[in-house]
Amino acid sequence: MEFKEYATEVDVDFVRKAVRAIGRCAIKLERAAERCISVLLELIKIKVNYVVQEAIIVIKDIFRRYPNTYCYLSSSFFFFGGVGDREVGD
Numbered sequence: 001m002e003f004k005e006y007a008t009e010v011d012v013d014f015v016r017k018a019v020r021a022i023g024r025c026a027i028k029l030e031r032a033a034e035r036c037i038s039v040l041l042e043l044i045k046i047k048v049n050y051v052v053q054e055a056i057i058v059i060k061d062i063f064r065r066y067p068n069t070y071c072y073l074s075s076s077f078f079f080f081g082g083v084g085d086r087e088v089g090d
Helices: 001-007 012-028 028-043 051-063 071-079
Strands: none
Touching: 001 012, 001 028, 012 028, 012 051, 028 051
């Protein structure tokens, strides 16, 4: 997915737009939703604050669009707990 590559650029605004575009694909194209969510979860794993923030917002929107479809993902958020957070003094 080309948007995934865009989401790893250095321009923060561009990255946020790319992550939102992945979310829009998932919301508008149900058949692409599973792949989009997979990409968003991969992006969360890179632990870049602004990427994580945007991806979580987008996933929340996907949850709203497809309630009860991706319930299994809620446990992933517990796994990623504190993603992008840094300890004081780091």
